[in-house]
Amino acid sequence: MKLEKDDLILLYRNMVRTRKLDELTIKGLQEGKVLSFYHSGQGSEGLAVGSAACLRKDDYLWGHHRGHGIGYLIGKGLDGKAFLAEHYGKVTGSCLGISGFHFAEPEYGALGAAGTIGSQFPISLGWGLAAKKTGKQQVVLACFGDGGSNRGTLHEAFNLAAVWKLPIVWLCDNNGMAQYTPIKDTYPKDDIADLAGGYNMPGVVVDGMDIMAVYEAVEAAVDRARAGGGPSLIEAKTARYRSHSEGSPDVSHTVTRSEAEIAELKKRDPIETFKIKLLKQGVLTEEMVDQINKEADEEIIETEKFSLDSPPPEPSILNKLIYAE
């Protein structure tokens, strides 16, 4: 699909909203309002927003845990209210404040998130089976990190998805780091996309900091999946600006990542580079950029207020949700 001017502006806007929500969540954590972990998504907004823009609302989505997947959901049309409230442990959160940083948004096709890295690989197969059965050409976008690619479940799922020709797009957010461990010490080749050949599926590498490159690659894979062509693998080379999780040391093994190194990464910033591109093309003007930022700031204030004003869940639900009646 050729993106119209409005579509491009929306991509930009959604990246800005994602970044500001990320900053708000970090602030919430520092203020003790966000109750536990936060894995910042700064640097991967282009990947999240750009890939999700290729999806229909009824497509299944397993977002990557950077930003706890919210960039993907924003790309799919959700706002940040239920997300932040969930992180505050409030009953208005996506999952009544019970889930926290591994929440689901079933209405947006996000039927799961898991604290165990790599557990999404097999589960995505089930979504693929369901998508295939309905005959509505739904697809599954299943995301993981370079670290997650080391799990054995990847092989089982890549293999079965290919054998059963399931409509799955495997999307790797390769930011070069898994917590404190750089990829050069966990994977023997340059490109994770090379794995695809072993499963007879297409595998491509894209610049994950370039939202248009992401969009085009994911769109092609989604089209292929919708048409019954089976799974594909896309590896997006991204960057992680901050430490693995807020408050943890920003190290590679034991060596602190330098400011110069981070500054280098930020030169490829997906929001900034896209803005410059759209300004050049005349799609955006400086005034529009200001306006988009202003609106995103207002939304953030509202989002924070919504979460602050919401009550926590009642203790009485503690053991009520375990079984479906």
Place this chain on the structure above:
Amino acid sequence: MPEINMSKAINNALKHEMERDPDVFILGIDVSGGMMGVTAGLQDQFGENRVRDTPITESAIVGAAVGAAAAGLRPVAELMFVDFIGVAMDQLFNQAAKMRYMFGGKIKIPMVLRTTCGAGMGTAAQHSQSLEAWFMHIPGLKVVMPSTPYDAKGLMISAIRDDNPVVFIENKMLYFTQGEVPEEAYTIPIGSADIKREGEDVTIVATGQMVSRALNAAESASAEGISVEVLDPRSLLPLDEGTLLESVRKTHRMVIVHEEVKNAGSGAEIAATVGEKAFGYLDAPILRVGGPFCPIPFSQKLEAEFIPSEGKILDAIKTVMKS
């Protein structure tokens, strides 16, 4: 009523439910042929999309079932031997069991994980275990263990219709036991125990393959003037506490028999429940008869020694009657 074996009874239940509900499907290794014939013939009737042979890929079998269930289907996944659950445990206890709760009740996981347990076929240490206690410990799972063809069919239909993940454990020594099974579909509620024999003096709680041994021991005891009640919980999670406590209030004595190793087996939970809720009714300490604390040996004589025998059950009955 026709007499069929337990394998056929479960096959029957699967067929009923697959005819009734197009969302029900089966996946697992070689399910088109079927381990012990349990799923045999179903692919001919329902096709390859509803009876899916998989590679040797247990994480993917269980995980695909979890995902399909979350997305609205009703998978029945087969794990050839319960011993293999270690390979796929994360998908069961971290994902299937927790998703409904974690996601604020917005998702349900209506799946069945069929698997086999038990010693007696010379399948040794990694194909013979009884691990039901592992599953009983996890909120969000249900654990079912039939001992007769009739129970197996009714419980399987209930398990498939249940909106929660159900671990359905079939003792492989029971597949060829015969029993009367109605041709039509019927359900047995999960969480309802069955009194297999009524008695006055002592309650034996027995599961799976141990039920028939307990019944035989009860018969021998009755020759010696001891009236034994045999209670089969049929599902271990949830446990039918009502029937359990009622029985012990009547008999005042309890022996628990299971094929799991005795240490931290399902009997520990059952004994603790009775201890907490009916201590005052007990005239004797509760005794447990279980497998010895060792991996299951291969050699026939040793394997036979591992499985609780009628003799050991009878000894336990006599011991509790003495105090």
